[in-house]
Amino acid sequence: MKKTMLGADTLLYPMPAVLVGTKVDEKPNFMTAAWCGIAASKPPALSVSIRKERHTFRGIMEHKVFSINVASAGLARKVDYCGIYSGRKRDKSQVFKVFYGVLEAAPLVEECPVNLACRMIHTLDLGSHTLIVGEIVESYVNEDCLSNGKPDPVKIDPLIYTTITQEYRRLGDVVARAFHDGKTLQE
Numbered sequence: 001m002k003k004t005m006l007g008a009d010t011l012l013y014p015m016p017a018v019l020v021g022t023k024v025d026e027k028p029n030f031m032t033a034a035w036c037g038i039a040a041s042k043p044p045a046l047s048v049s050i051r052k053e054r055h056t057f058r059g060i061m062e063h064k065v066f067s068i069n070v071a072s073a074g075l076a077r078k079v080d081y082c083g084i085y086s087g088r089k090r091d092k093s094q095v096f097k098v099f100y101g102v103l104e105a106a107p108l109v110e111e112c113p114v115n116l117a118c119r120m121i122h123t124l125d126l127g128s129h130t131l132i133v134g135e136i137v138e139s140y141v142n143e144d145c146l147s148n149g150k151p152d153p154v155k156i157d158p159l160i161y162t163t164i165t166q167e168y169r170r171l172g173d174v175v176a177r178a179f180h181d182g183k184t185l186q187e
Contacts, residue, residue, distance in 0.1 A: 010035075010163055017079050017161040017168055019096075020048055021067035021107040022059035028093045028107035031056040032083030034161040035129070036068060044136040046118065049129035055087035057130065060120060063105035066134060070114035072157040073170040078111075079159055080168070102138045113156045115140040 015034040022029060035049035046068060050057045060066045071079045078095055085092070097110040101117045108115040118134030145155040153171060160169045176182075 013162065014160040014169075014171075015163065017071060017076075017083075017159040018048075019067075019069040019071055019079060019082055019109055019112065020050065020056055020060075021069060021098075021109065022056055022065065023063060023105045023107065024055055024059035024087055027087075027091065028098045029056055029059060029087040030069070030082045030092050030095065030107070030109065031087070032079050034163070039133055045121065045133055046116065046136060047131050047133045049126065049131050051129055059105075060132060064120045065103040065106040066118050066120065066132070067103075067106040067108050068116040068118060068134075069109040069112035070116075070156065071109075071112050071159045073159050073168070074157070075111060076159055076168045101140060108140065113142040113145040114151065114158075 016036055017032060017034055018036050019030045020033050020036075031050070031054060033048050033050060037047060039045040039047040048066075048068065050060070056066075082092055082095065096112075098107045099110050100106070101108055101115070103117045103119065106117050108117065116136050117138045117140075119137050120132055121135045122133040124131040124133075141151050141156075145152055147155065157170055160171065161167075162169060
């Protein structure tokens with residue numbers, strides 16, 4: 001198959017469209033981020049890349065805690081709003097119903113089916129963005145998004161962002177069973 005070279009670009013798919021929450025000036029603030037992913041399992045940790053000039057970045061650096069809120073596809077407009085407008089110019093504390101868990105300065109979005117309360121454990125300046133690594137100290141999942149006591153991605157219906165087309169999408173069909181179907185290649 002012929003390949004086209006497009007240059008260095010951020011073409012990793014899928015990217016979750018999450019809401020990063022923290023307190024700024026003692027008010028809950030949320031920003032949208034797509035550059036977020038799991039970083040480790042022990043301790044459970046994730047990373048998120050944020051520009052230093054972001055309002056949310058200031059709150060994370062001040063409090064050393066933040067939340068990652070996994071939005072469902074039905075929240076696309078509100079998630080987009082939080083990505084378009086800065087908390088410096090618009091009060092985003094009323095966009096969602098907010099609750100607090102084990103970390104007082106890490107506001108969580110009730111409408112999001114999955115919420116992760118994180119304590120910052122490391123930062124890495126990467127130029128345009130700072131990579132923030134957070135230890136996940138507690139996970140919250142809506143009961144109606146569980147199947148047999150475990151998070152069900154179909155019920156969660158996570159919002160996904162595509163960089164090049166600048167669109168929000170949702171998960172698709174199951175195409176194989178992980179740690180299982182690959183074994184058939186050796187038979």
